[in-house]
Amino acid sequence: MSDKVLLDYGSGGRASQRLISELFLKYLGNDELNRLNDAAELSLSGRLAMSTDSFTVDPIFFPGGNIGSLAVHGTVNDVAMMGAVPRYLTCGYIIEEGLPMDDLETIVASMGEAAEHAGVQIVTGDTKVVPKGAVDKIFINTTGIGEIIVDPSPGGDRARPGDAVLVSGTIGDHGLTILGTREGLDFEAKVESDSASLNHLLVRLVRELPDVHVLRDPTRGGLATTLNEITASSGVCCELVENDLPVRPEVRGGCSILGLDPLYLANEGKFLCIVPQEDADKALEIMRADPLGRDACRIGTMTDANPGKVVLVTQLGGKRLLNMLEGEQLPRIC
Amino acid sequence: MSDKVLLDYGSGGRASQRLISELFLKYLGNDELNRLNDAAELSLSGRLAMSTDSFTVDPIFFPGGNIGSLAVHGTVNDVAMMGAVPRYLTCGYIIEEGLPMDDLETIVASMGEAAEHAGVQIVTGDTKVVPKGAVDKIFINTTGIGEIIVDPSPGGDRARPGDAVLVSGTIGDHGLTILGTREGLDFEAKVESDSASLNHLLVRLVRELPDVHVLRDPTRGGLATTLNEITASSGVCCELVENDLPVRPEVRGGCSILGLDPLYLANEGKFLCIVPQEDADKALEIMRADPLGRDACRIGTMTDANPGKVVLVTQLGGKRLLNMLEGEQLPRIC
Numbered sequence: 159m160s161d162k163v164l165l166d167y168g169s170g171g172r173a174s175q176r177l178i179s180e181l182f183l184k185y186l187g188n189d190e191l192n193r194l195n196d197a198a199e200l201s202l203s204g205r206l207a208m209s210t211d212s213f214t215v216d217p218i219f220f221p222g223g224n225i226g227s228l229a230v231h232g233t234v235n236d237v238a239m240m241g242a243v244p245r246y247l248t249c250g251y252i253i254e255e256g257l258p259m260d261d262l263e264t265i266v267a268s269m270g271e272a273a274e275h276a277g278v279q280i281v282t283g284d285t286k287v288v289p290k291g292a293v294d295k296i297f298i299n300t301t302g303i304g305e306i307i308v309d310p311s312p313g314g315d316r317a318r319p320g321d322a323v324l325v326s327g328t329i330g331d332h333g334l335t336i337l338g339t340r341e342g343l344d345f346e347a348k349v350e351s352d353s354a355s356l357n358h359l360l361v362r363l364v365r366e367l368p369d370v371h372v373l374r375d376p377t378r379g380g381l382a383t384t385l386n387e388i389t390a391s392s393g394v395c396c397e398l399v400e401n402d403l404p405v406r407p408e409v410r411g412g413c414s415i416l417g418l419d420p421l422y423l424a425n426e427g428k429f430l431c432i433v434p435q436e437d438a439d440k441a442l443e444i445m446r447a448d449p450l451g452r453d454a455c456r457i458g459t460m461t462d463a464n465p466g467k468v469v470l471v472t473q474l475g476g477k478r479l480l481n482m483l484e485g486e487q488l489p490r491i492c
Numbered sequence: 493m494s495d496k497v498l499l500d501y502g503s504g505g506r507a508s509q510r511l512i513s514e515l516f517l518k519y520l521g522n523d524e525l526n527r528l529n530d531a532a533e534l535s536l537s538g539r540l541a542m543s544t545d546s547f548t549v550d551p552i553f554f555p556g557g558n559i560g561s562l563a564v565h566g567t568v569n570d571v572a573m574m575g576a577v578p579r580y581l582t583c584g585y586i587i588e589e590g591l592p593m594d595d596l597e598t599i600v601a602s603m604g605e606a607a608e609h610a611g612v613q614i615v616t617g618d619t620k621v622v623p624k625g626a627v628d629k630i631f632i633n634t635t636g637i638g639e640i641i642v643d644p645s646p647g648g649d650r651a652r653p654g655d656a657v658l659v660s661g662t663i664g665d666h667g668l669t670i671l672g673t674r675e676g677l678d679f680e681a682k683v684e685s686d687s688a689s690l691n692h693l694l695v696r697l698v699r700e701l702p703d704v705h706v707l708r709d710p711t712r713g714g715l716a717t718t719l720n721e722i723t724a725s726s727g728v729c730c731e732l733v734e735n736d737l738p739v740r741p742e743v744r745g746g747c748s749i750l751g752l753d754p755l756y757l758a759n760e761g762k763f764l765c766i767v768p769q770e771d772a773d774k775a776l777e778i779m780r781a782d783p784l785g786r787d788a789c790r791i792g793t794m795t796d797a798n799p800g801k802v803v804l805v806t807q808l809g810g811k812r813l814l815n816m817l818e819g820e821q822l823p824r825i826c
Contacts, residue, residue, distance in 0.1 A: 170712030171817030194569040194725075195647055196545035196708065199640065203538070209531035210582035210635055211618045214626070236530040250633045252586075284545045289823055292548070292628040299584045299637035301544055308535065313529055374530065378504030391528075412607035483505025489589075489623055 165367035166288030179195040182283065185270035186249070190281040196263075198281035200246055200303060204411070207240035208300040209233055212230040218295050220339045220353030222332075225298055230272035231426055232377070232492060233302040238357035239373040239429065241311040242304035242366045246274060249283040255290045265296065276355035278302065288371045288402035305476040307361070308368045316371040319393035319462040324368045324431040324436035326359070326445050327352070327453040328404045329381050333423025334412045335492050343416075354427035359448040362429070367441055372432035377492055384430060385468045386482040389460075396468045398407060398458035398480070421470075424484050424491045428447040432460065497591040512809055515597060518736045519604035520583070524615040532615035534580055536639060541574035543567055544635040550824040552599070552629055556666075556685030557760075559632055560599035562796050565689045566711070566826060567634040572691035573707040573763065575645040575698045575756065578610060583617040585787035591675045601631065610689035612636065618628035631724055641695070642702045651707040651726035653796040656772035658765040660693070660779050661686070661787040662738045667757025670825050677750075681742035684703040688761035693782040697765070701775055706766035713754040713817040718764060719802045720816035723794075727780030730802045732792035732814070755804075756817050758825045766794065778800045 159180060183192060189196045196295035211232045219224040230247065237244040249269065253262065273280055310316070331352040338345055356375070364370055372392075376384040381403075385396045405413075405420045413420050427450060433441050438456060445451030463469075468480040493514060517526060543655065545566045552559040571578040583603065587596065605643035608616055628656045644650070665686040672679055690709070698704055706726075710718040719730050739747075739754045747754050761784060767775050772790060779785030786812075797803075802814040 165823050166819045168823065169817055169819060171717050171819070173819065174713075175816070182610060191644075193647070193649075194721075195574065197541040197636075198575045199574060199645060200540045200542055201538075202540055204535075204537070206534045206536055207531040208534055208580065208582060208637065209502065210584045210618055210633070212586050212620050212633060214620050214622050216626070235789070237646070240529065240531045240533060242531070246761040248542060248635050248785050250544045250635075252546050252548060252631055280631040282543055286548050287823070288548050291625075292550070292824070293631070294622070294626040297586055297627070299544070299546060299629070299635075301582050301584075301633075302531075303637065304543065311533060315525070315527075331725070339525070358519065379508075383505050385669035387528075481506075482509075483503055485500045485503060489499050489621070490503065 159259060161259050163259060163262055163287055165287050168285055169351050170235040174400050178229050182268055183487050185266045186280045188279045202245060203304040206303055207237045207242035207306050208303045209236035212297060212299045213237060213492060214297045214490050215336060215492050217339055220351055223334055223353040224265055225296060226268040227272040228353050228426060228492060229268050229298040229300045231353050232275060233300040234276045234278060234355040234357050235375045237302040237304040238307055238346050238360040239375055239445060242306040242310040242359055244278050244302050244304035244357050246281045246303050247278050248301045251285045252297045253287045254293045254295050255287055257295055259312050272355060276357055286423055308364045312370050312373040314372060317388050317393040317394050317432045317460050319394055319434045319460055321371055321460040322398060322435050322456055324441055324454060325457050326429045326451045327427050328406045328408045329425055329428060330405055330420030331415060331490055332426040332455045333488060334409050336466035337488055338412060345408060349408050349412060352425060352427035354450055356429055356450060359450050363444050366444055367437050370431060370433050374430045376428060377424050377426060379409055380424060382421040382468060382480040383483045389468055390466045393465045394462060395459045395464040396458055397461055398470045399471050400472045402455060402457045405455050421480060428492060493593060495593050497589060497593060497596055497621055498588050499589050499621050507622050515600055519799060522613045536579060540642040541571045541576035541640050542637045542638055543570035545555055545570060546631060546633045547632045547826060548824050549670060549826050551673055554685055555669055557687040558602050559630060560562030560597055560602035561606040562687050562760060563632040563634045564610060567636040568610045568689040568691050569609045570708045571638040572694040573635040573709055574640055575642040576640040577695055578612050578636050578638035578691050580637050581612050582635045583614050585619045586627050586631045587621045588629050588805055589621055589729045591629055608642045609694045610691055640697045646704050646707040648722045649725040651722050651728050651766045651794050653728055653794055654769050655705055656769050656790055656795040657730060657792040657794060658775055658788060659787045659791050660763045662740045662756035663759055663762060664739055664743045666760040667822060667825055668743050670745060671822055679742060681747050683742050685745060686759060686761035688784055690763055690784060693784050697778050700778055701767060701771050704767050706764060708764045710762060710764055711758050711760060714758060716755040716802060716814040717817045723802055724800045727799045728794045728796060729798040730792055731795055734804050734806045736789060736791045738787050738789055743791045755814060758759060761762045778824050
């Protein structure tokens, strides 16, 4: 194969087949994908969760991951947030003519590793190569499906006054890493993306605590925006305690230099967990037993004070309203 | 909303929500999509078919359709080719900052109409807006899922010597239309894309003839490439009769001016149907009873002469080998 991705590789013809067999099947192959039909045949039953996401992150390689691993983690997490065991992914590549083949190989290999780690199979895919300038390097869509194992499944409209608001770890890591890498900033301390598949931890959590009310990953728009969505859907108020928000000192430092608020920065390996008060300690115990949840903590409470609002109780004891993100803080963050 | 798509609309914040509620839900809304969870909850059972496709067609509007309707038709068809009833689609938009909002609305409205016509629901989606120059106008991924209603399902490896090779209508219409529109060519006679959802016809076909061996839509790479894939997977030879190939005179004319071969041009509303000899007449009868199959005809036979090859019996009685498309004839055809 050429050392760059050529238009021919997206033709649907012989060159496409070579790319598929020598690259995609090498790293992603499984019985179903290897059949190369127009569609995959799957066996699943019951209530299913299905989610889609297109990844356009810039740069495509960053500390802690790349666009390939991110594309697996992101969709695996969205499916798992429904209280589901993610099972299958599809994968659609849109590649700019001229992308170094080594870059594509690194990305596809990362997807294979991430899929294996998450215990999901990539069962069907699509590859388009577009002329130079029609897309910036590579964009990847993944769509995932899984089996829901709790009834009812967690949902953004299920938060209730009195519920505890927990987060699985530090916030802002992914967003600051992408921005720092894109702008060529060299932070004194190491900052890296938290991109990870949370499904194994989430499945344990909902198996032990089937009454989890809400699970959400605070990606684009960050924790503040996600909480605003939840309070709006549920008609409750969220009171966050500023002192309890877990932010790495290096992320806090980077944010203050750049004028960014970690509450609005994307996370790709964290989740919000909203549970009845009496389940909070058990939930934290389960989360902390997993390396991906070791910094889990309680950050607030749902109340009935100001339905639809998110209120931050500041370090000085004042209260500040946290609005949903209005404009775009960071395009191409995921 | 602004008259152009702004970066803000892809932020995941308030502007995104406005775009979702005022545009996407208006045209695509249904109970599941309206819930706006990270993933949709679906009820499906048994053997499922799942397929994904990213659409990058240039131009985004063309005679006979646009990128939105094409994105629905293409994935609905890929699912249906498995002998399945397509049920649900996901939709991922990647939009260039500055795309006229009217264009986006036309595209989304077309998707809504196409989904309704095909009897599928768009249950979850994702919207990214990227800075000007990072993508050419708009790319759309759709991923579909449906329930397989025959056992075994049709597959590219199931063609047998003696099978009849049928096509549901004229070939080359989509490919020539896109190229003509892109290059600003004005063909004397009207040429338009055949883009359409074939699922209703296909479901009738497999219900009445459950032993259909192969169903495939000859999209990128055209009829010749698709037949090469089938002969390779099945280990049979396909003998096509040139005189029997259905090509509209205006498509034939356009191709001869441009030096294109309709056998290698993409189709978006046609399918190949390979059935046991004794089922051929019945299959044609079913196909011709549907407006989308009214020009259905027999174009060849599978033999055991040259396994893996596709041979064209020319008008003069000679034989010509039809190879799989080697390079890229037309990038961004779908």
